[in-house]
Amino acid sequence: xxxxxxxxxxxxxxxxxxxxxxxxxxxxxxxxxxxxxxxxxxxxxxxxxxxxxxxxxxxxxxxxxxxxxxxxxxxxxxxxxxxxxxxxxxxxxxxxxxxxxxxxxxxxxxxxxxxxxxxxxxxxxxxxxxxxxxxxxxxxxxxxxxxxxxxxxxxxxxxxxxxxxxxxxxxxxxxxxxxxxxxxxxxxxxxxxxxxxxxxxxxxxxxxxxxxxxxxxxxxxxxxxxxxxxxxxxxxxxxxxxxxxxxxxxxxxxxxxxxxxxxxxxxxxxxxxxxxxxxxxxxxxxxxxxxxxxxxxxxxxxxxxxxxxxxxxxxxxxxxxxxxxxxxxxxxxxxxxxxxxxxxxxxxxx
Amino acid sequence: xxxxxxxxxxxxxxxxxxxxxxxxxxxxxxxxxxxxxxxxxxxxxxxxxxxxxxxxxxxxxxxxxxxxxxxxxxxxxxxxxxxxxxxxxxxxxxxxxxxxxxxxxxxxxxxxxxxxxxxxxxxxxxxxxxxxxxxxxxxxxxxxxxxxxxxxxxxxxxxxxxxxxxxxxxxxxxxxxxxxx
Numbered sequence: 001x002x003x004x005x006x007x008x009x010x011x012x013x014x015x016x017x018x019x020x021x022x023x024x025x026x027x028x029x030x031x032x033x034x035x036x037x038x039x040x041x042x043x044x045x046x047x048x049x050x051x052x053x054x055x056x057x058x059x060x061x062x063x064x065x066x067x068x069x070x071x072x073x074x075x076x077x078x079x080x081x082x083x084x085x086x087x088x089x090x091x092x093x094x095x096x097x098x099x100x101x102x103x104x105x106x107x108x109x110x111x112x113x114x115x116x117x118x119x120x121x122x123x124x125x126x127x128x129x130x131x132x133x134x135x136x137x138x139x140x141x142x143x144x145x146x147x148x149x150x151x152x153x154x155x156x157x158x159x160x161x162x163x164x165x166x167x168x169x170x171x172x173x174x175x176x177x178x179x180x181x182x183x184x185x186x187x188x189x190x191x192x193x194x195x196x197x198x199x200x201x202x203x204x205x206x207x208x209x210x211x212x213x214x215x216x217x218x219x220x221x222x223x224x225x226x227x228x229x230x231x232x233x234x235x236x237x238x239x240x241x242x243x244x245x246x247x248x249x250x251x252x253x254x255x256x257x258x259x260x261x262x263x264x265x266x267x268x269x270x271x272x273x274x275x276x277x278x279x280x281x282x283x284x285x286x287x288x289x290x291x292x293x294x295x296x297x298x299x300x301x302x303x304x305x306x307x308x309x310x311x312x313x314x315x316x317x318x319x320x321x322x323x324x325x326x327x328x329x330x331x332x333x334x335x336x337x338x339x340x341x342x343x344x345x346x347x348x349x350x
Numbered sequence: 351x352x353x354x355x356x357x358x359x360x361x362x363x364x365x366x367x368x369x370x371x372x373x374x375x376x377x378x379x380x381x382x383x384x385x386x387x388x389x390x391x392x393x394x395x396x397x398x399x400x401x402x403x404x405x406x407x408x409x410x411x412x413x414x415x416x417x418x419x420x421x422x423x424x425x426x427x428x429x430x431x432x433x434x435x436x437x438x439x440x441x442x443x444x445x446x447x448x449x450x451x452x453x454x455x456x457x458x459x460x461x462x463x464x465x466x467x468x469x470x471x472x473x474x475x476x477x478x479x480x481x482x483x484x485x486x487x488x489x490x491x492x493x494x495x496x497x498x499x500x501x502x503x504x505x506x507x508x509x510x511x512x513x514x515x516x517x518x519x520x521x522x523x524x525x526x527x528x529x530x531x
Contacts, residue, residue, distance in 0.1 A: 038388045042398040307388045308381060323376065
């Protein structure tokens with residue numbers, strides 16, 4: 001029984017890892033395609049059908065590039081930077097429920113690497129470690145542009161984490177749990193959290209743009225001012241890791257948004273499917289539904305990137321500290337008031 | 351009507367520096383408007399021309415590489431008068447004249463011919479003024495879509511008579527066509 005459990009979890013972890021990698025890989029392809037289509041172009045279409053082999057070609061190119069080390073005081077940190085960025089981007093996927101359960105080989109397989117009851121805290125913790133990847137890499141480059149990019153990224157991510165955390169509190173007050181599994185279960189049918197917490201969703205969405213360093217908040221790597229930002233001095237696969245980490249974290253944050261606000265793997269009529277068609281079919285459909293939601297949000301990230309110009313740094317900080325944080329505090333108070341009213345009504349027996 | 355209010359183009363707008371309202375400061379309305387504009391482009395017909403497979407149409411007055419013509423009997427038209435070099439605004443053309451020998455009558459149409467005729471393709475701007483200046487219909491800018499090839503040496507861009515003079519077979523073929531007509 002024990003070994004079966006270990007094998008089951010290993011398979012789930014490997015599959016989740018592989019899927020994250022593939023999604024990140026094809027996000028780079030999708031980014032170029034979406035960019036092209038939004039600009040009336042066609043995009044990569046030479047490597048494979050519709051350019052589908054383009055990510056492989058890009059990866060091969062990065063592998064074959066020269067491994068360059070700048071005159072840095074600490075070569076170890078220079079290598080650790082991209083490693084941290086990559087591993088934090090991948091670690092978050094551990095707590096995400098990809099589906100309810102599959103019934104295979106006489107066992108119920110839970111489609112989640114681990115269901116910790118503090119999943120949301122875990123995600124926030126890992127996200128804040130992600131800052132170190134950029135900060136260490138930028139500092140160890142021994143280059144003023146890299147350092148400035150890193151400092152910008154760090155202050156931006158720290159500021160937006162505050163608003164992000166506060167926007168989450170309103171949601172937590174409603175759900176009463178931090179386990180993503182239970183939050184998914186609460187949203188059965190069309191009972192999505194976004195209908196109850198639209199403001200919280202909006203703030204979370206904006207903050208996730210800042211957390212993943214995507215346009216309009218990609219000041220950490222704005223070419224016009226900072227060359228390449230924190231990865232100016234990086235080459236070869238270390239550079240690839242930074243770029244890849246950005247896409248991996250984009251995939252993860254799209255997943256978190258879908259799970260927290262858009263019902264995760266739930267779709268209307270899932271209960272009926274489980275009872276009448278079968279657990280496996282119902283849940284495979286659930287996974288597909290989750291991926292449709294994720295793909296939409298990845299598309300949304302790209303759509304926004306090719307629509308909005310980059311914010312100025314003071315605008316970014318103003319938005320974070322003077323608009324988003326007060327808004328999320330107001331949101332908490334409104335949520336609190338509504339919950340209190342409910343409780344009083346329940347106590348008085350209405 | 352005062353001078354400030356006249357708008358000849360009909361597009362004059364008074365610049366306003368008024369403070370943004372709260373909604374505008376949230377940027378959300380403007381962002382949604384922008385998103386709608388870009389998504390329209392997503393479904394629009396693409397402007398790309400798949401280059402090696404498809405080619406853009408050339409203009410009717412397209413001017414390609416130069417050619418020094420031969421007449422129907424395969425003799426070179428050029429008499430090395432130098433008018434093309436004189437008319438060239440980029441000073442790309444040089445030549446050296448020589449006198450036709452008695453046994454060269456089948457090669458050159460006039461008594462004087464260009465022994466050396468060189469066009470510097472790095473200087474040439476393909477304006478076609480040499481073609482207009484030529485009194486002997488010797489130099490033409492063809493419709494050839496072949497572009498000047500890239501090279502590492504500057505010398506490779508100086509095209510001499512070996513590259514410029516019309517091939518003999520082409521001249522003979524042209525005269526056959528003319529006779530047939």
